[in-house]
Structure formats: structure tokens, C-alpha cells
Amino acid sequence: MKPSGKFEVHCALIATSLLMAGCQKSEVRYSETLDRNALMALPFPGWTPTGSDKVQAVLLPVKTVAPDKAFSATTQAEVSPLYVVKLDDTHAALVTQARPVDENNRPYDSHASSGTMGAYFFEHSAAGWRMATRQDAVATSGVEGHLGKTSITKLGEGHFAVTAQWGSCRQSICGKWLLVVGLQGNQATLLNPGIALSVNNYGANGACSALDNPALATAEEESKECLDIQSKWKFQGNRLLVSYEGRLSQLDDNAELLPTRKIREQAIYKATPGKLRLISGSVPVPDF
Template identity: 30%
Template sequence: MSSYRSLFLLPLLLTLAACGPQTPSAASLERNTLMPLFFPGWASRDGQRIQPLQLEESSGRFDISPVQVTRLSDRRALMITAATEVDEHGEAVGGHDTPGLIGAYWLLRDGERWVADTRQDDAGRAGFFGEIGSTEVVKLAAGRFALAVEYSSCWQGECGGWLSLYELGEQRVRPLLDEPIAISALNSGAVPPPTDCDAILVREPGQTERLEEDEERRACYEVTGSWQIVPGHDAPGDLVLDFRSLNEDYHPQQDASSPTILVDSATRRSTQRMIYRYQGDRYVPRSGRNPVPSF
């Protein structure tokens, strides 16, 4: 009797298993198809990107978008998201000094499909006005990758740009820098008209021009930087930054008897290189200096 019962129950159990709930999965690593694995109901349309997040020290509603998907190995992948906290009307909260939220979500290959594995909702903060800026995945060494985040902003006419780096680990995302690196700056908006910083900084260097101006002002400057990581074999390679600086040598000559001032102005061009080296678990300055002014 027991053998007949087993023969009867086996097809029934198989049928129930087939009808049971299946683990949500995606056939590809297309970012918009991966998001619902971690955020049910998410869609790329306005309004449906807004999802609740329970962070370590707070909770809120965030407008979340996927920005990068990287294969870490044959069986693991990582999706990076950018999130902006919003109010009940879907409007961004916070101000100039409010960074955006970086999220990290790991996927595991199951046969021919991808399933959600682990998550790190608060993997880092970067940017201004709740926006993290632009992102890029770069190679550190064989099988090791980093997320580079560049962002910029202006304050009272001075503008700057910064770089943050995060290692994309198999289980966790972590910062590679003690603090963001300044990679660009200019102050043309902080120098009042009629002075034209753009015209001053494109002059041929080595020539002094005498200007008559109404009042003393700040000298013009513009620094632009580029960077690259030279991939290493086992350990991450050097982070190399190259800067091009345009500076005005500004020498006002005040004459009490004159309502205006005479200015000797010349343009100076220079290039600088700064190298960061990977030590311990992060990048530290190795040589050179950063010419970007602070403001």
C-alpha cells in the first residue's frame, strides 16, 4: 500500500512544486531588467523610480536609477545605482551640500539567468543637490575594478570638480580615497565685469599687458585635470593625475590721485603631475602636488 501511495504522491508533489513561487530572475544584465529584482514595482518611468530605503541611520523615499553594471566574475555581477532623496511630492530634498546616494547590488548567475544576491543600499555619498555626478567603471588590476565618480559645482562664481573612487568588491563597495581629489577649478564668474578672464587666460604667456581698471580684483585662474589608473598585475596600479594650469600674474598699482588703478597683467601656463599609490587598502599621495586652488 505504501508503494502505491508514494507513486500517487510523487506526481502531485512535482506538480505543486512547479506551481509554487519562483525566485525572480533576469535573462540578461540589462540594467532596467535588474532593478525589479531588488525593488519590486520599479520602472524607469517618472514616479515609478521612487522607492523606500531603510538606511543605517535613517529612512526615506529615493528616486533611484541604475548607472553601471559590471561583471565581477563568470558567476557574479554588480549593479551600481544613483539615488536622490525626495519628499512626498517627488521633489528632491536637501541643498547645495547634499550629496547623492550610491547603492550597490550583487547578482548571482543561476544557470542561464541572474538572481539577486546581496545589497549595500548606502555604499557611498558624492556630489551636490542630491546628484552623484557622472560614473565610470575602471580596472584596478586583474579581476579588480573601481567606480570613479566625478562631480562639480559652483559657489559665488568659483567652480570646481572632484573625483571619488570606490573599489567594487565581491561582497562590499568601499572608498579608495580618504577624501575626494580636486581635479578642476576656475574663477571667471567671481571676477566682476568688464574684466574678461577667458580673454586674459588665452593670451600668449610672457607678455605683460597694462590695464586700467576701476577697482582692485582677484587674479584669474583656470585649472583642468585628467586622470587615469594604470592597471597593476596583482595590486591596483598608480592613480596618475595630469593638470594644466592657466594663471594670471596680477600686479595692481594704486595711485591715490587717480580714480582708476593701473594693472600689470601677464598669463602664465604650467603643467603638473601628481601620483597616488595604492598602500594598504587605499590610494595615498606619492609624488607631485595638486595645483587646484581651494575655495
């Protein structure tokens, strides 16, 4: 028996409804747990922890000669999970590192290549963990494609800090810096792009060695600057304490060597949502 026109229309509507329901179900994706690999599949369908599937399309900043003309572009990068942070009972964050790759999916590892920190935020419901917001590029730091040495610290209820410590040398002067990113709610905020932690120019001109062994120093070494500062840092609650020790022997505006200054100082920062403010002391590390 040939179905009536009304029956055909009814069947077509049912089929369309089922198809739409199937499409909607595929678009809403959940993870039952906060396992990092399971969460990675939400912003990056098809991602796996090994092989070429680690390479994903992300929106990363593009370096330009003019800083005011900087922009972001979709970039192929190797993306790796660093931390899963449970902010409260219903909110969590996934922190990642992205390393741009070449045409052979190999991460760029030159001294000028930095790593990029990303953050992806999730909310929990009866269906599981669902991605709420994504930030492919929160901050960049490091050299040779890596962010540096990273860590996570709880600052307060629902408020965490992700840090990346990295170092670099330029014309025989070496330094270290600390990048701080805050996590709260559904947002990651760059709190400080780089607190100077240390400097030394032992490999530059022999001036510091001359201070250590004045009897063996040459006149040229004695006339040069010695930059020699190290530090230790730690969080105490929502405060970041950076303790500096060392010495500075610098030239004045007339290229005359000033008396060597001993360094023993502490800089204290207070972290509040969206801000990291210096509340005491100073950073004695000179720019270079």
C-alpha cells in the same frame, strides 16, 4: 466516508509543507540574465524604469550639524540603474543612482542636493543570478540631485572603479572634483571622496583677467588672487593619472601678493583593493 484522524493530520502536513515551499520559493528570487532592469527587480520588487515605480525605499545618510552624529534612515528616492559590471564568471555588480523625492515623488534638485551611489552584488548558480549583498549608499556627490558625470573602468581582474566627476561654484569661485569607488567581490568601497581637479575665480575679482591684460588692469585687480588650474585625468591599469596645468597668484600670510606661479604637475594614484593611494606628485588646487 469520513476520513480518519491520521489521514486528516497527513493532509494537513502536506498542505503546510506545500505552503512553506511556496513561501520559500517566493523569498529566493533570481534573474536569468544580467539585464539591468531584471536585476533591479531583485533589490526593489515592483521597480519599473518609468513612472512612480522608480521611487523606492532606500537607506540613505542623513545630514546633521555634527558629523560625528550622522546616521542613516529609510528614505523614499528615485532609483535608477547606471552600470552592470560582470566582475567574473559568477559575480556581478549593479551600480545605481538614488535621488530623494518630495511628497509628490519629485526628486529634490537644489544646488545643495547630491546624488547617492548604490551598489548591489549578485552571485550566479544553476538557478540564475541571486542578490548576495546590497549597499544602498556607497557615496554621495554632485549637485542638483545628480552624482555628476559617471564612468566605469577596469583596474584589474575582478577589480573595477566607478568614477563621478562633478563641479560647483561658491562665491564666484568654481571647482571640479572626482569621486572614486572600487568594486570587488561582494563589496563597494569609497576609495576617495573627492580629488580636486580644477579651480578658477574669473568671476570673483578680475585678477586673472588682469594677468591676461596688464595694460588694462586696475590697481585693485592687480592686488587680488588669481586661481586658474585645470586638469585631465585617466586610468592606466590600476593607476590614476591627473595632469594639472594653470597658474596661481596668491596672497601670503601678510596679505602680500606672491609672484605668479605656473602650474604643470602630475599626481599619480595607485588603486589596490579598498585603497587609492597617492604615490607620486601632489594636488596643486588650493582649498576654497
